[in-house]
Amino acid sequence: MVDMRPNSKAVDNLRAVGLRPTRQRLALARLLFAQGNQHVTAESLYDRTQVAGIKVSLATVYNTLHQFTDAGLLRQVMIDSSRSYFDTNVEDHHHFYFEDTGEIADIPSEHTLTQINAVAPAILPAGMELSRVDIVVRLRRAE
């Protein structure tokens, strides 16, 4: 059962970003944010709702992922041109992409890799400002 008490933490979190805490949004928020960082697609998240016995349509999963992204609760990751991944980690960080399995993992932020963000501003074309730097380190199984 989803906790619908008017003052529960999950309800407050949704209200804080201007989203009405409906049963579907609460259930999806729980799947997404209850555990550590996750990388999901609409389809993968929908599958988990079905396993968990949550009644929600695929269209609502799509809509909710976009609403959460607009609200800053999720970040969209461009890695595969055929599907959209959403990342529950909205901090500044980058990704490993496992070509064999299609899986995504965060690159630990302490790595030198992220120093790129400090370098980037120096190379911007005139009249442009930095929106974001995305780094994807593509990996394959070592032979």
Added chain:
Amino acid sequence: MVDMRPNSKAVDNLRAVGLRPTRQRLALARLLFAQGNQHVTAESLYDRTQVAGIKVSLATVYNTLHQFTDAGLLRQVMIDSSRSYFDTNVEDHHHFYFEDTGEIADIPSEHTLTQINAVAPAILPAGMELSRVDIVVRLRRAE
């Protein structure tokens, strides 16, 4: 008219990668490689064939882009989850993405940014080897 002489340079280039130099492939190769580096989508390249009066179907444009990519003449760039971009520059380099217009541009390779390639090997997870590092610097118009 497309030059179909058995020994023309364009014909040789296609033969060299194992592709039969058909009228469609030669015409597309000319659009792609006659000028400097380009970033195209199947649709944008198809539009140019229509403007140029080249008879070719959209399906063939898709197939040819993939054949050229497999042959190493093009590189696929993952930037926008809704469409595939192909880059005529197959050298090791990275991209600016102009969020306002959807355009892509190469980041001049002399920039420090590319030093990332030297750093990357040090952070690989066990059992994995580097396939490629993709960096996208997303830009918006400065306000």
Added chain:
DNA sequence: TTCACTGCAAATGATTTGCAAAGCA
């Protein structure tokens, strides 16, 4: 002649949308 290649139209897969019914404030 032969097999690769092309074009068309239908199929696919991910995502979006229209609209009536259901739910939250």
Added chain:
DNA sequence: TGCTTTGCAAATCATTTGCAGTGAA
């Protein structure tokens, strides 16, 4: 009650595929 949100099915968009006809060697 009144305005959101949801669910379903249909629509869309990019891309792929089946297959009969065309073309290069």
